[in-house]
Amino acid sequence: MPDVQVIRADGELEVRVPGNALFDVEAASLGAQTFDDTDSWFFHIVDETRVRALCRRFYGTDGSDEARVMVRLQLHHHARYWQQARAAGVLLVSRDKPDEGVRFAPDVSLVAGEFPRTAGTQIAPQLGNQSPVLLEVRNVPAGMAQKMVAEDEAVVVTAVDRLAVLRSELTAIEARRRAIRSEVRSIEELEAWEKHKPAGSQAD
Incomplete structure (x- = not known):
């Protein structure tokens, strides 16, 4: 799962967050800079309190919480029209081209x-799910998980549920x-019938 990191260095704050266009707009409004060869934003150190508050507002965490949890999140059928799905500002699944399969972000898998x-x-391109799908998101910072719960109808899963999740995945694969x-x-069978059907017969 992508991390949120706020790093102090040489009178600046280097902030590493998952890509989010709305975060980028607000970061720029605070005078932050970013460069083509990096995914980081650079803020003045005096803005640390505002920067951490900005991270928590978008991602539910400023990177200071160490606890990690596993989350299950349901995408309803209306998500079929979306090209990508996010939770707490983090990309979970997307389809880049209509004739290619969906792509899951690291630590994200399909449960049901x-x-x-x-x-x-x-x-x-669209995700295209005609019915709800259940995603498992692992290694989620606790603050980010709580934001997912509040905004995206997610459920925090305890570690002991991991076996049940794996069994559910296995059942789905076997089906x-x-x-x-x-x-x-x-x-x-159809190809065999076509190959050996009597001469002159036609399919209905």
Whole structure:
């Protein structure tokens, strides 16, 4: 999971946060600078209190909390129209092109539900889920997790639930494998029938 870090160095604050266009606007309004070869923002040290408050407002943490938790977050079916999904300002899943699969951010995995192989258009790719999907987000700073709970209907998962989550994932994978085998058999049977059907017969 991307970290939020506020680092003091040489009279400046170097702030490393997950990419967020709205954060960038407010950082610039405080006089911060960033450079093409870095993902960091640089603030004057006297603005530390305001900078930490800005980080907590967008991400729920300023990087000072050490505790890490696991979170489960449900994306409802209306998310199918989105190109990406975020929680607490952090990118979780996205689709860059309509004919490519979705991409999960580090420490994010699918627990239940599914995304289609293709969705949207070249101009506007979409996640495309026709029903709710459940995501697991690991290694989340505690403050960020609380922001997810408050804003995104997330649930903080205790470590002992990890086995149940893995079993749920395994069940979903096995169900998908059975569905694929069934589809493969149907296609093979149809191809065999087409190959050996009596001459002059036509499909309905």
